[in-house]
Amino acid sequence: MMNRRTFTASLLSAVPVAGALGTKGFAQDLRKITFVQPSPSAINSFPVFVAIGEGYFADEGLDVTVEAINGSGAVLQALSAGQAHFGRPGPGPLIAARSRDVDAVHIYNVAARSNFGIAVPEDSDIQNVEELRGKVIGTGTADGAEVGFARNVMTGAGMKEGEDYTFLTVGDGGPATAAFLNGEIDAYSASTADTAILNQRGMAVRDITPAEFGRFFGNGIATMADTIANDRELVEAWSRAFARGHAFALDDANREDVLKHLADGNPQEGEDKEFQSALFDAVRSKTIAADPSNGLGWYPAEVWQEWQDALVAGGEIPGPLDDLSAAWTNEFAAIGNEAASK
Template sequence: MINRRTFTASLLSAVPAAGLLGTSAFAQSLRDITFVQPSPSAINSFPVFVAIGEGYFAEEGLNVTVEAINGSGAVLQALSAGQAHFGRPGPGPVIAAKTRGVDAVMIYNVAARSNFGIAVQQDSDIQGIEGLRGKVIGTGTADGAEVGFARNVMAGSGLTEGEDYTFLTVGDGGPATAAFLNGEISAYSASTADTAILNQRGMAVRDITPAEFGRFFGNGVATMADTIANDRALVEAWSRAFTRGHAFALDDANRDAVLKHLADGNPQEGEDKEFQSALFDAVRSKTIPSDDSPHLGWFPAEVWQEWQDSLVAGGDIAAPLEDLGAVWTNEFAQIGSEAAGG
């Protein structure tokens, strides 16, 4: 695993809940759980770090360690290999993995509003997707959610990979900036966080993604179907703590506490307080459910269908799944929402 960063729930925050058992006995009662995320950013997975910092996981008997690996493909590999219990992949990679026999299930819609976009340099002559005909589009990873999203956007404008444009894996942050400066790429398929980082580092970019693609939700929480079938209590416990962390972070009254938890999770992100705050606002805004969502973490079935259609059209999968509903569920998000108070 690369870009590895771990953050373990502090037992000190759980001392009051230990009661007469004592800290040592309470610590021994916690179950060790691993969560894998597709980048080192704590802000991109903010509900996890808030739930750790506020002691919500500890209250559910869980001691959560976070590991950062490279992209959704690696997240799904870790889940299927039993190296992690939960992860945060994108919907496109989850559908594609299902065609290869990987029975991952999305249980929570974190990025309810699209957290990806295709960006060009601020002073670029390119004003829309058609302007990328014959161009090279940079991506952070070779098989991450940003790749499937970009294919979908390009296909929507009638452009086909390999014929009308090409992808180039350049990494994120500094490497992406260098790729722009060296003329290797004309555009970059980026997450909200990636775009903010580029701008913060002096590479001014603007998003040219058509507005209609905003409905395509992004990365969410996934686990394996076997975990749901054989360890349902764990999935429910995780969902309650995670949703409480999400709800806590959406309340501006808790902002200072949230930013502290995120700095604990990734000290580098917390060094520039102004940038950390702005990036958190950008990422958090993408997790606010649409007006027709009944609760946090809810997946709209029709957008899953659109995701699958785009994967078929783009050649990422040969044919639709026999049961698309097998790769997602709203059941645990509802359980979590009830625990969070609505």
């Protein structure tokens, strides 16, 4: 069984979303596939929900079920167990999984700019990460992408987990707010969405992450190497639909339709229209690479190397992978971009 996070009925767990949202085609004529995401947010996976709502997956003969589970580690477990076809894990957890012979592959760089940061309360005396020495950093999950990102930042500051600082898994949203208010944590490794939610809940925070860590891309679309080898048509179909959804959402002329699709995906996020719109803007901005010349979803090889170096330095993996280039590919982003440009 997958380790599912507890969530409200607004989440589409084990629901064939494409059919539920009335996309083109008939569900009985489509191939049913499962996508797993590391949190309940539809906004964080907005290209999926837009591609569902606009019928792009149905155009490719796919009926997509969306499930939310607890963090990138669980996403990779679901993929390796054959319980899902595609997922959205972070690069750190994927490299760590590959060091344990989990043959997962990133195929589309969704968070092309870092969608994580280390935040402290607005009124905290802490001004930079060096001042987190001896402190407790909260995380939403025990093994999610936010953990690897924070460890990377702290390693860059010359600090080692367990000796110079500690992590404490506190959850996100309300539990994270409570952890701050109760003094359990001094900082929080948060995604763009997490930070927005904390601020919305009245827990004003500010980001103290050094600017140079913005190049570390975040969660992307992954599948298993066996799926690429044995079911390539599926991976190409997914990539075309996903990239079309991504491109559609980047066009402000489509904004009203996009926000409706996201509210259909998670009605709770759509209850506060102003917050939904602001959060979408924040998340969407992180999906556009600093250098857009290669199109959407493109991975820079040099940052994969930096991710691996940080994981080795932080002790998350015993040493470099035999073939880091096998952890990712840009071929399906290219296929997706071609479809999105038509």
